[in-house]
Amino acid sequence: MDQGKPGDAVKASFSLDVSILDIPANAVRTQATLFMAAGIAGVILPGLPGWPLIMISISLLAAKGSKIAILDKWMTRKFPAARQEALRFAFCLKRDLDKRFPPTK
Secondary structure, eight states: OOOOOTTHHHHHHOOOOGGGGOOOHHHHHHHHHHHHHHHHHHHHSTTSOHHHHHHHHHHHHHHTTOTTHHHHHHHHHHOHHHHHHHHHHHHHHHHHHHHHSOOOO
C-alpha cells in the first residue's frame, strides 16, 4: 500500500488558506507583528513553539500582498504539513477568541 508523501494526509484532511481566517485588512500587519515577536521569542526561549508562529506571521503578510509572498510560496513547497498545522493553530485561536469575545455591533 502506497503511503504517499508526509504532507498529503494533512492536505486531504484540512485544506486551509489564510483567507479563511477572515482578518480585517487593517489588523493584518498588527497581528503578523505580534505573531512574529512571539515566534522570535519562542525560538530564543525554551517551552514556546517559535517556528509555527513565524510561519503564521509570514502567511499573514503574504496574504496582504507584500514581497514576503515569495517566502510563503517557498514555505508551502518545502514544508506543506508544518504550514498547514501552523495555520490550523491560527484558525483555532481566532475561533476561540471570537467565541470568548464576540465582536460588538
